[in-house]
Amino acid sequence: MSSDYEISDDDENYYVDDEDMIDGTQDDDEDDIDMDTFGDDFKVASKSKRKSYEIDYESLSQTAVEELMQSDVDHICGIFGVEASTAALLLRHMSWNKERLIEKYMDNPTKVLVAAGITVEEPLSPPAPIRSHCSSASASSRRPTRSASKLLGLASGSKSPKSPSFASPPLKATRPPKSAPFVCPICYDESPDLRPLALDCEHPFCSGCWIAYASSKINDEAEHTIRCMAETCALVAPDAFIRDLLVPEPGAPAGDPAEEAANAATWARFQELLVRHFVASNPNLKYCPYPSCTNTVSCPAAASKASLITTVPIVSCGARGIGGAAQMSQSQQLSIGLAGKEHKFCFGCSIESDHRPVVCGAAKMWLKKCEDDSETANWIKSNTKECPQCMSTIEKNGGCNHMTCKKCKNDFCWVCMGPWVEHGTAWYSCNRYDEKGGVEARDAQSKSRASLERYLHYYNRWANHEQSAKLSVELYAKTEKKMEDMQITSALTWIEVQFMKKAVEEVEKCRMTLKWTYAMAYYLAKGNEKELFEDNQRDLEKAVEDLSELLESPIEAENIPTLRQKVTDKTVYVQKRNEIMLEDTATGFLEGRWKWNAAIEGFDVPEKTEY
Amino acid sequence: MASISVRRLSKELTEIKSEGCPVGITLVKADDFSTWWFTIEVMGESLYQGEKYTLQFRFDSSYPISSPAVQFVVTDGHTSPIHPHVYSNGHICASILGNEWSPVLSVVAVCVTLQSMLASCKKKERPADNDRYVRSAPENPKKTRFHYDGKALSPIPHQYWI
């Protein structure tokens, strides 16, 4: 469970009852724990007890992922008897597939070492026998000592002790005599204090050129494999080499502060790229897609394609808002809807938001369809329509769909333009598409018109929930100001004015559910199951519209107690309807109950693709 | 850091002026350190016998750490050679101008490589996706990420966000 249960004082009892009713199997101890920790979304979400529309996952910080990487590195060190930097390059070369690496390496270590850019391609004597263990290497591998990672400095004349221990047969003495002045072959600098650096291939370049090159690869190309700059040389710079370029040695004379800051940022970016590569190589992991967030989510339950036909793996990385607040002001964050928001995303597909209840395959197909048909449907997004009775222009400025024409007082529904009084009666359903037009259509032209009309029915409602959610949040921003003022002028406490905030959040959340139910309904095959789905959809929609309307009622200090009671009751009811919608749809996927009218990725192709 | 590109280019220019260019390659103009023009001809037997093309190099301060922007000039009566890796707008799909660029390569080395690319050509034809690419190509060929089998990927911003 997640933030929807972030509740303020007085709802607590409602909530417990409510949940017991829906999910009667839980034990009381766990409930207590829930109440104690409900502020910590992540802990709650990762507990084993969960609803059918939730999935088990774990959030990992960059440091935690680095620890996972390190344990793989240590493992390989232990087996091959190589240094940590070599093990890391080998693992990256094999996309962190340890089994394959071990197999290939055991078969022909030289070949793997050359392919990974660790040793130069030349006839080497066979590798030394595998060492029994390398505890010393793994102990120092997090941050090898400076001496262990000392760059091959031509000036120093010492051979890099960093080369793999087994590749230590004497290197060919290709080094020029000390007396020859060094001229960097890239920048043609020849000043005597130049610091020539080379990998084991002994192609020397000055440190300035190395830094510029590594920075360009890392920052401009998001590349973590930094090869030697010499033409056709395939040697890869080990991490310690990169670090020594970018991070000044402790006690080293201070350089240009701006340059040092830029190098430090590049080094951080390099480490992030390594983590991203590791995460991308592991199907159990996914990097948080939110800007400047560096968390990772582990969700083995959704690692396989096959799991995506029974679950919608919506996860949250554990962070909120946008990291590095300096980059974006609060109002900017608010305008793109990110202020303080949980980083929710789908583990199974590239949709960066909660697309429950619909499965990834259908969600992606729907988005694709919307993109392809964007021109046709563009007019729908307009904020103005004509009153169906007097034709005067009506502007929608809130989330509520109940429109009242200022001129003729006509009450109508913004979505279907039908009379509002009929909404909520059992025989009227704004959400259902009347299929009879499709049956009557005989010729190709009227068939295509019918299919467009059908699409627009769903798209219209889809787009409207999106827009309404946005409008209610905007409208609430004004209300909130008013309520805070009232808190000052009246006897209300801060807690007492929070009920609106919670209700707006709930409305926004349920509109997202509703939005995606229209994508799902578009692809659901006609039949009893679809009707039941649409019943749930209608009930949730009705509840949300009622609450939405209540939220737009005028607020005065006197009416607050009654309004508060009404809003609180409705909010609880809306929560319950949303729960039912999500639960039933998720259970339907587990049972294989939903039948499609189109070929959805991962599912059997329907026999007849009739709506 | 801008001084690196200037120092490097002045060094290359000095070398070109003192030692000259390889046969078939002529420096046309190098008035500054941002744009140079060369002509290239393929010597000996080839499909391009008797033809002369103009190559444009554009440098920014990141040269030679990153590659120069190189293309055939196609304005003012110049044309690009008909070659499976050369688009009609003058853009060239060659790995050394992209992911195989090495900072030790020089302007002359690029000219020589392109000269031999033409020399080894078996059939004069445009890349298969020429029309599509030219329609949407960015002005600067460095903004295109090429597949080095001769096909251009759609132009992408030069910053890669992963």
Ligand SMILES: [Zn+2]
């Ligand atoms: Zn240099």
Ligand SMILES: [Zn+2]
């Ligand atoms: Zn090298």
Ligand SMILES: [Zn+2]
């Ligand atoms: Zn995040």
Ligand SMILES: [Zn+2]
């Ligand atoms: Zn998904």
Ligand SMILES: [Zn+2]
């Ligand atoms: Zn009216």
Ligand SMILES: [Zn+2]
């Ligand atoms: Zn309606």
